[in-house]
Amino acid sequence: MPETKPIRVPESEIKNRIRSIQKEMDAAGIEGLLVIQRVDLFYFSGTSQNGILYIPVSGAPLLMVKRYFPRAKSESAIRDTVEIGSVKELSHRIRDAFGSLPSVLGLELDVLPVREFEFFKKLLCPKQIKDASPIILDLRRIKSIWEIGQMEKTAEMSRLTFEYMRTMIRPGISEMEFAGMYETFARRHGHAGMLRDRNFQGGGAYSWHVLSGESGGMPGVLDAAASGEGTSAAFPSGAGNRRLERNEPIMVDFGSVRHGYHMDETRMFAIGSMPAEAQKASRAAIEIHDAVLERARPGAVTGDLFRYSVDLAEKLGYGDQYLGPRGHQVRFIGHGIGLELIEPPIIAQGKTDLLEPGMTFALEPKMVFQGAFAAGVESVFQVTTAGSRLISTVPVDIFIC
Amino acid sequence: MPETKPIRVPESEIKNRIRSIQKEMDAAGIEGLLVIQRVDLFYFSGTSQNGILYIPVSGAPLLMVKRYFPRAKSESAIRDTVEIGSVKELSHRIRDAFGSLPSVLGLELDVLPVREFEFFKKLLCPKQIKDASPIILDLRRIKSIWEIGQMEKTAEMSRLTFEYMRTMIRPGISEMEFAGMYETFARRHGHAGMLRDRNFQGGGAYSWHVLSGESGGMPGVLDAAASGEGTSAAFPSGAGNRRLERNEPIMVDFGSVRHGYHMDETRMFAIGSMPAEAQKASRAAIEIHDAVLERARPGAVTGDLFRYSVDLAEKLGYGDQYLGPRGHQVRFIGHGIGLELIEPPIIAQGKTDLLEPGMTFALEPKMVFQGAFAAGVESVFQVTTAGSRLISTVPVDIFIC
Numbered sequence: 001m002p003e004t005k006p007i008r009v010p011e012s013e014i015k016n017r018i019r020s021i022q023k024e025m026d027a028a029g030i031e032g033l034l035v036i037q038r039v040d041l042f043y044f045s046g047t048s049q050n051g052i053l054y055i056p057v058s059g060a061p062l063l064m065v066k067r068y069f070p071r072a073k074s075e076s077a078i079r080d081t082v083e084i085g086s087v088k089e090l091s092h093r094i095r096d097a098f099g100s101l102p103s104v105l106g107l108e109l110d111v112l113p114v115r116e117f118e119f120f121k122k123l124l125c126p127k128q129i130k131d132a133s134p135i136i137l138d139l140r141r142i143k144s145i146w147e148i149g150q151m152e153k154t155a156e157m158s159r160l161t162f163e164y165m166r167t168m169i170r171p172g173i174s175e176m177e178f179a180g181m182y183e184t185f186a187r188r189h190g191h192a193g194m195l196r197d198r199n200f201q202g203g204g205a206y207s208w209h210v211l212s213g214e215s216g217g218m219p220g221v222l223d224a225a226a227s228g229e230g231t232s233a234a235f236p237s238g239a240g241n242r243r244l245e246r247n248e249p250i251m252v253d254f255g256s257v258r259h260g261y262h263m264d265e266t267r268m269f270a271i272g273s274m275p276a277e278a279q280k281a282s283r284a285a286i287e288i289h290d291a292v293l294e295r296a297r298p299g300a301v302t303g304d305l306f307r308y309s310v311d312l313a314e315k316l317g318y319g320d321q322y323l324g325p326r327g328h329q330v331r332f333i334g335h336g337i338g339l340e341l342i343e344p345p346i347i348a349q350g351k352t353d354l355l356e357p358g359m360t361f362a363l364e365p366k367m368v369f370q371g372a373f374a375a376g377v378e379s380v381f382q383v384t385t386a387g388s389r390l391i392s393t394v395p396v397d398i399f400i401c
Numbered sequence: 402m403p404e405t406k407p408i409r410v411p412e413s414e415i416k417n418r419i420r421s422i423q424k425e426m427d428a429a430g431i432e433g434l435l436v437i438q439r440v441d442l443f444y445f446s447g448t449s450q451n452g453i454l455y456i457p458v459s460g461a462p463l464l465m466v467k468r469y470f471p472r473a474k475s476e477s478a479i480r481d482t483v484e485i486g487s488v489k490e491l492s493h494r495i496r497d498a499f500g501s502l503p504s505v506l507g508l509e510l511d512v513l514p515v516r517e518f519e520f521f522k523k524l525l526c527p528k529q530i531k532d533a534s535p536i537i538l539d540l541r542r543i544k545s546i547w548e549i550g551q552m553e554k555t556a557e558m559s560r561l562t563f564e565y566m567r568t569m570i571r572p573g574i575s576e577m578e579f580a581g582m583y584e585t586f587a588r589r590h591g592h593a594g595m596l597r598d599r600n601f602q603g604g605g606a607y608s609w610h611v612l613s614g615e616s617g618g619m620p621g622v623l624d625a626a627a628s629g630e631g632t633s634a635a636f637p638s639g640a641g642n643r644r645l646e647r648n649e650p651i652m653v654d655f656g657s658v659r660h661g662y663h664m665d666e667t668r669m670f671a672i673g674s675m676p677a678e679a680q681k682a683s684r685a686a687i688e689i690h691d692a693v694l695e696r697a698r699p700g701a702v703t704g705d706l707f708r709y710s711v712d713l714a715e716k717l718g719y720g721d722q723y724l725g726p727r728g729h730q731v732r733f734i735g736h737g738i739g740l741e742l743i744e745p746p747i748i749a750q751g752k753t754d755l756l757e758p759g760m761t762f763a764l765e766p767k768m769v770f771q772g773a774f775a776a777g778v779e780s781v782f783q784v785t786t787a788g789s790r791l792i793s794t795v796p797v798d799i800f801i802c
Contacts, residue, residue: 007633049622050623068620110516176594180584180586180589194604227469231591231592231593233443241591259635328469
């Protein structure tokens with residue numbers, strides 16, 4: 001059962017993160033940074049109440065909370081925390097605390113809508129505004145030991161949930177109902193229900209990516225090998241109303257989140273038996289998964305790992321299905337994961353990022369047989385000083401139930 | 402059970418919407434509009450695949466689909482639909498189809514991130530960019546008969562789900578588990594799982610706003626009377642790990658969505674009995690709800706309805722609890738609802754919008770007794786030519802189970 005005692009982000013974590021971002025701000029010529037997006041705010045302050053954190057390039061940050069101050073105060077290790085009635089107060093609060101407003105202001109331009117941007121520009125009148133998202137996301141790539149510990153707890157929740165799936169999967173229930181059942185189990189163990197991502201379109205981060213039989217063979221809206229059918233044209237991906245059947249391949253891609261930290265894991269299921277072709281493809285996906293993991297170590301180039309996996313898939317005879325049906329293939333096999341379901345770096349075609357110790361990735365080699373089914377596997381791993389290790393503890397196997 | 406046959410947005414709907422927005426574009430001096438946000442795209446095209454709709458101020462619109470073209474083509478009544486490999490193709494696609502690029506371009510500036518904005522600005526080089534969100538949202542306020550029909554189907558799904566809650570609510574299960582159970586039931590009847598809103602922060606639109614006992618007495622991050630405890634500081638609202646108990650007030654605020662259209666309904670539950678104070682407050686909320694509904698008719702001023710409800714709450718003795726504990730009160734009692742959970746207009750303090758036939762609102766008078774409990778009710782109603790009528794069909798009552 002989930003701890004009932006609230007977990008507080010330790011003060012040492014917050015201090016390290018502030019210190020690190022200030023170094024990056026200095027290098028980027030950013031005098032002051034407004035942390036507005038709620039996940040970034042949680043990262044730098046430990047609270048995700050309605051507020052904004054101002055980080056000066058040197059000195060102590062100032063947390064300004066609109067709603068609800070007592071909770072923000074008790075959750076956050078930031079010492080200078082004030083209550084504000086309106087965001088308009090930011091200008092005089094910052095001026096009062098730091099003597100002046102920053103002439104070069106950092107904002108999260110990958111997520112901040114234009115209208116909000118114009119508001120802050122007018123309010124703080126900086127000489128220049130710089131995009132601070134790259135330095136924030138760069139910092140977030142490397143997880144601390146404390147963060148890895150959090151992810152391990154989410155992994156344990158997910159492992160239990162996959163075990164539960166094995167006991168209750170059955171023919172006749174719909175993909176959506178099956179997902180509801182395992183999500184309910186996961187929530188009993190701390191799953192928070194809503195996955196986070198930075199895509200302003202929404203619609204891509206959810207826990208019910210169940211693709212049974214031919215649902216797995218449908219390309220669609222997502223930048224993913226298989227999108228599934230979804231429940232309607234208004235939400236055209238993930239689980240739909242199709243009922244699970246015996247003796248068909250069923251892909252369950254379960255994204256989960258506990259205390260802010262995500263896991264993202266895929267396993268193949270079948271009730272009764274799995275057709276030989278699907279079983280063979282699932283085994284090939286596991287072979288690619290294991291082979292990439294072996295090569296995942298500090299210094300490895302993300303683009304090389306991608307290329308290696310494509311070569312291996314072709315060698316195994318899956319050139320026409322790997323990462324999507326020919327013509328609709330995606331160009332990545334993995335993505336960073338942490339406080340958001342999808343974070344940089346991406347293990348993708350042509351990328352030159354190097355793996356570093358403390359990075360965490362979801363690795364997801366998948367095949368799609370158009371109109372027929374999907375097969376694949378997904379685990380979360382951590383780059384260590386020596387190589388890599390799985391954070392996921394779900395057995396890397398095919399589940400015939 | 403949900404229809405398995407996909408529902409297609411009728412061509413007549415799409416044509417009306419395009420015609421109406423073109424009239425507004427003309428009045429606003431917008432020569433061409435890019436519909437980028439996925440919900441707006443669904444509204445104007447009938448598909449929410451990965452694509453962008455270009456609407457010229459006169460003439461036929463052009464739907465450009467990146468992924469997945471065959472599904473977009475089959476879902477959308479837009480006739481001119483082309484497949485694109487990259488969003489960069491937009492400039493030549495628009496130039497080819499319309500002879501030139503628009504000199505005044507409309508974009509959805511309330512949701513479009515700065516980085517996307519800069520991309521489109523550079524790509525299309527308009528003389529001027531105008532915020533098109535106000536005219537889009539203005540149009541979406543008035544629902545067609547077809548849209549009301551869709552909302553009625555969501556209402557039926559929600560009614561069944563509230564009935565189900567009454568049969569299975571029990572002490573000992575956590576708020577989150579209870580929510581998972583009823584959401585699973587709702588998904589069996591077409592609930593799509595993810596609610597949509599326009600807030601770039603996310604975190605405010607979910608189906609598990611279950612506040613039991615003192616969880617109801619917690620102000621928090623949300624611009625809502627009661628935020629609940631949530632599962633952690635990373636997601637500090639809605640249902641938490643608290644277990645439901647006998648003889649306490651339990652507020653269930655269930656937002657749901659089916660085929661893109663939302664409902665948002667709140668009822669008070671108790672297992673065994675409800676303390677007299679909570680029961681009295683729940684009855685008062687119903688009295689306010691009914692009295693506001695009586696005054697909701699074309700021409701009514703939203704700010705007046707708000708004020709009227711506050712006066713009535715004070716007369717009933719709830720001045721210190723109405724819409725939140727004193728000092729943390731919210732300043733609205735209702736919000737538009739449709740393809741997004743929260744849409745304009747808002748029935749709020751000082752607002753001068755007039756009710757018009759075809760508008761749909763969630764009306765939610767609530768009281769919060771800080772540290773103790775919340776009480777309230779919420780229904781969705783439609784403004785008719787003569788007055789208003791409930792779309793919600795859940796009995797307006799307190800459920801003692």
